[in-house]
Amino acid sequence: MKILWKILPPLLLGVTVFAHAESDASLSAPFPIPAKRKAREYRADTTGLYPLWENTGHVESAGDVRISTTGVQMGMPGVHIGALPLPFFYRTPNAYLKGSLFSSNRAALALQVGFFHLLPSASRSAFSPMYPTRLDNSDFSLTVIPMHLAFSWTLSQWLEWHHTLGAVVNLPSGNITGDFTPGYLSGLELNPLGNHALVLHLGKVGFERHEFFLAGASYRFRNSWLEARFGYFYRFRAEGAQAGPLASLGFLL
Amino acid sequence: MRRFLFLLALVGLAGCDWGHFHLMNSVPFHGDPAKNPVVAVYLGVDGLSHNTILDIQKRGAFTGEGWNLAKFHTMFPGTSDASWSRILHTDPIPGYEFEHYDPVRDQIENSGLLGYLCHAMPNLGSGLHFDPPYYNAFDYRSNGYTHTVGAYADTHSNYSESLDNLFTVLEGRAETQTEFTAYMLELDVMGHMKSRQEIADGMVRLWQRIQRFKERHPERKFVFTLFSDHGMDFIPVVRQGLVRFPEEMKKVGVEPVESLGGLDAKRGAYALTINHTRVTYLELHTDPRLTETVANLVSGIGPVDVALSRIAPPDGEPSGNGVQWFALWERNKASGTFAFDPANDRYYVSKDFPFRRFGITDPIPVREWISDEVAFQGTRHALYPDLFYRVRTALEPISVKYPAQVVVSLKGGFASVGKELPGGASDMAMSAFHGALDAPGTVGTLLTEERPLPDAVRSDNVLDLFPRLRKHLERRGVRLNPGDKNAPLNY
Numbered sequence: 088m089k090i091l092w093k094i095l096p097p098l099l100l101g102v103t104v105f106a107h108a109e110s111d112a113s114l115s116a117p118f119p120i121p122a123k124r125k126a127r128e129y130r131a132d133t134t135g136l137y138p139l140w141e142n143t144g145h146v147e148s149a150g151d152v153r154i155s156t157t158g159v160q161m162g163m164p165g166v167h168i169g170a171l172p173l174p175f176f177y178r179t180p181n182a183y184l185k186g187s188l189f190s191s192n193r194a195a196l197a198l199q200v201g202f203f204h205l206l207p208s209a210s211r212s213a214f215s216p217m218y219p220t221r222l223d224n225s226d227f228s229l230t231v232i233p234m235h236l237a238f239s240w241t242l243s244q245w246l247e248w249h250h251t252l253g254a255v256v257n258l259p260s261g262n263i264t265g266d267f268t269p270g271y272l273s274g275l276e277l278n279p280l281g282n283h284a285l286v287l288h289l290g291k292v293g294f295e296r297h298e299f300f301l302a303g304a305s306y307r308f309r310n311s312w313l314e315a316r317f318g319y320f321y322r323f324r325a326e327g328a329q330a331g332p333l334a335s336l337g338f339l340l
Numbered sequence: 341m342r343r344f345l346f347l348l349a350l351v352g353l354a355g356c357d358w359g360h361f362h363l364m365n366s367v368p369f370h371g372d373p374a375k376n377p378v379v380a381v382y383l384g385v386d387g388l389s390h391n392t393i394l395d396i397q398k399r400g401a402f403t404g405e406g407w408n409l410a411k412f413h414t415m416f417p418g419t420s421d422a423s424w425s426r427i428l429h430t431d432p433i434p435g436y437e438f439e440h441y442d443p444v445r446d447q448i449e450n451s452g453l454l455g456y457l458c459h460a461m462p463n464l465g466s467g468l469h470f471d472p473p474y475y476n477a478f479d480y481r482s483n484g485y486t487h488t489v490g491a492y493a494d495t496h497s498n499y500s501e502s503l504d505n506l507f508t509v510l511e512g513r514a515e516t517q518t519e520f521t522a523y524m525l526e527l528d529v530m531g532h533m534k535s536r537q538e539i540a541d542g543m544v545r546l547w548q549r550i551q552r553f554k555e556r557h558p559e560r561k562f563v564f565t566l567f568s569d570h571g572m573d574f575i576p577v578v579r580q581g582l583v584r585f586p587e588e589m590k591k592v593g594v595e596p597v598e599s600l601g602g603l604d605a606k607r608g609a610y611a612l613t614i615n616h617t618r619v620t621y622l623e624l625h626t627d628p629r630l631t632e633t634v635a636n637l638v639s640g641i642g643p644v645d646v647a648l649s650r651i652a653p654p655d656g657e658p659s660g661n662g663v664q665w666f667a668l669w670e671r672n673k674a675s676g677t678f679a680f681d682p683a684n685d686r687y688y689v690s691k692d693f694p695f696r697r698f699g700i701t702d703p704i705p706v707r708e709w710i711s712d713e714v715a716f717q718g719t720r721h722a723l724y725p726d727l728f729y730r731v732r733t734a735l736e737p738i739s740v741k742y743p744a745q746v747v748v749s750l751k752g753g754f755a756s757v758g759k760e761l762p763g764g765a766s767d768m769a770m771s772a773f774h775g776a777l778d779a780p781g782t783v784g785t786l787l788t789e790e791r792p793l794p795d796a797v798r799s800d801n802v803l804d805l806f807p808r809l810r811k812h813l814e815r816r817g818v819r820l821n822p823g824d825k826n827a828p829l830n831y
Binding site: 102137138139140157173177179184203205209210212213214215216217218220221222223224225227229231233255258262263264266268292293296298299320322324325326327328329330331332333334335336 | 348354356357359360362365366367368369370371372375376382462463464465466468469475476479480481483484485487501503504505506507508509510511512513515516517523526553652725815
């Protein structure tokens with residue numbers, strides 16, 4: 088079973104990329120996109136909704152700016168830089184750089200590397216104590232380095248499949264040992280080119296040493312300048328399930 | 341518009357915390373077990389009675405090698421917020437309940453349905469909550485904004501969600517912490533609204549989860565301690581047993597009032613009472629000159645088991661040097677009186693004290709000073725356990741800033757009606773109660789793998805018995821109060 092989890096996510100990602108390449112080669116032209124849904128009018132999702140583990144293969148175009156709770160980002164040729172804004176209010180400065188490895192009308196592959204620096208007591212800095220956290224870093228800081236290889240494949244006008252093969256590296260701190268934890272998250276986006284979309288999220292974090300399975304669903308509204316998302320996510324660990332809503336709001340400049 | 345913006349801000353805060361919750365719980369991390377090979381886990385289980393543990397021990401749960409059980413004598417009146425504050429030595433709350441009488445402002449605070457509904461309001465952040473300070477003592481205390489509402493609306497599924505969250509958080513915290521504290525609400529709700537059997541089943545589930553958790557985590561030794569804030573009487577009350585105390589007071593000549601200012605104590609007895617939740621006690625505030633009169637009169641109300649108050653030193657009995665006198669009133673007379681000498685931590689029981697009436701079978705000397713130690717040992721298994729200490733401290737500002745002058749304990753089968761919710765919700769929470777002076781609603785549980793225990797423990801002493809718990813609360817930044825200086829016992 089563990090072997091399966093070691094090979095399945097990269098296999099899935101590889102097969103998808105290969106399948107896309109084959110299908111792209113066999114098509115003389117991409118499927119028609121209705122005029123009012125021009126790519127420029129509705130910019131592609133360049134962030135995942137679920138933090139730390141979810142991403143997409145899209146990168147901001149040069150000069151595009153996205154101010155969203157899932158990422159404040161500035162596009163430059165082939166890359167964008169960004170940061171999650173809300174964690175700054177929770178004693179967690181962070182930043183990331185995302186570069187496009189490949190992009191076509193129907194697919195995009197990108198690599199993102201970033202960091203989160205959890206200052207002492209970041210885990211306790213929520214406004215409300217109603218939601219419990221596994222981590223309590225009241226007397227030590229922790230640096231977390233997430234890396235994502237993300238691929239987004241638009242299979243049809245009504246379906247886009249996002250894959251994120253990720254890993255999180257913890258630098259040793261306090262009682263915490265250094266760790267490397269891989270994970271894979273898949274997002275099936277229904278009606279990706281339209282205003283309204285439904286996204287189904289499924290993933291697993293920790294292959295050899297299981298951390299959690301993730302399952303969730305979210306709704307996304309988008310127009311030429313606004314992006315809003317709302318979803319509900321479950322994490323299934325050996326000790327039980329934790330669940331909660333997630334919301335985001337963004338402006339596309 | 342302002343209201344809309346306020347609501348929008350609250351939703352915004354909630355949205356931010358959801359993101360934080362998911363982010364913090366998605367960071368994979370591990371600690372070195374060699375740095376904390378033993379983790380002490382303290383579970384505060386609301387309303388877990390000693391009898392429930394005896395029931396489930398017959399089913400094999402919480403028994404066997406390593407587990408030690410003691411009766412846990414909790415404060416009178418047995419009400420959660422005041423009792424947890426007393427047990428954990430956190431900052432006092434204003435009154436025994438959220439709704440309380442403030443003598444400085446001479447008014448009842450947090451009254452009405454709105455005050456009652458504040459119980460269900462989630463803590464949205466600093467300045468946006470009604471939480472008592474003791475909640476800060478717990479690493480885990482809730483599974484989300486709707487935790488309290490969920491606990492009452494769908495107790496069983498909420499309990500499952502809480503168990504999942506509790507053990508998930510424990511598994512994470514154990515990577516770095518040597519102690520862990522958690523609060524569990526749902527078993528108390530099951531007691532009030534469901535049945536004794538359902539509490540027992542819920543506790544067996546907790547036991548199974550503890551066993552499973554230990555098996556899954558052999559890398560560390562987990563040492564569990566459970567303690568509760570009060571007992572549970574498991575005496576159902578029918579609608580006719582719900583007491584509307586102000587109406588009963590009128591019948592015996594005590595005028596119910598809403599404030600005490602400007603009233604003339606010479607023109608008749610009056611008292612202010614708090615009718616907040618469905619419990620088996622009532623508090624009465626009155627003019628100090630009327631204390632004995634009011635206690636005497638209300639003790640004649642049918643459903644009243646016993647009323648207690650301070651009294652003036654009787655003629656010929658010890659007085660002076662700070663000695664305080666107390667009376668237990670029944671059927672319009674002081675049936676038992678005793679004195680307390682705070683300077684020497686000793687009690688003096690009057691000659692005609694009805695020991696048998698209060699289920700005290702161990703011999704206790706009368707008309708001579710006895711130590712608190714002797715008083716505790718002599719009453720620890722009585723029907724009214726740790727009677728002298730619990731009566732005395734009910735009237736003192738230990739975990740409540742504004743204690744009452746008279747506290748009334750009701751007979752089994754009766755309960756204060758509390759706030760009545762619209763829509764026919766009056767028949768809710770009628771299965772079991774707490775608050776009264778006698779054992780069923782008083783005797784909670786102290787159950788531990790950490791150390792041997794005597795057969796009975798005064799709840800005020802838990803931090804003395806478990807110094808790791810005290811240290812953990814200090815590390816969490818909880819301000820600890822000394823409590824009653826005469827509470828410690830030599831176990």
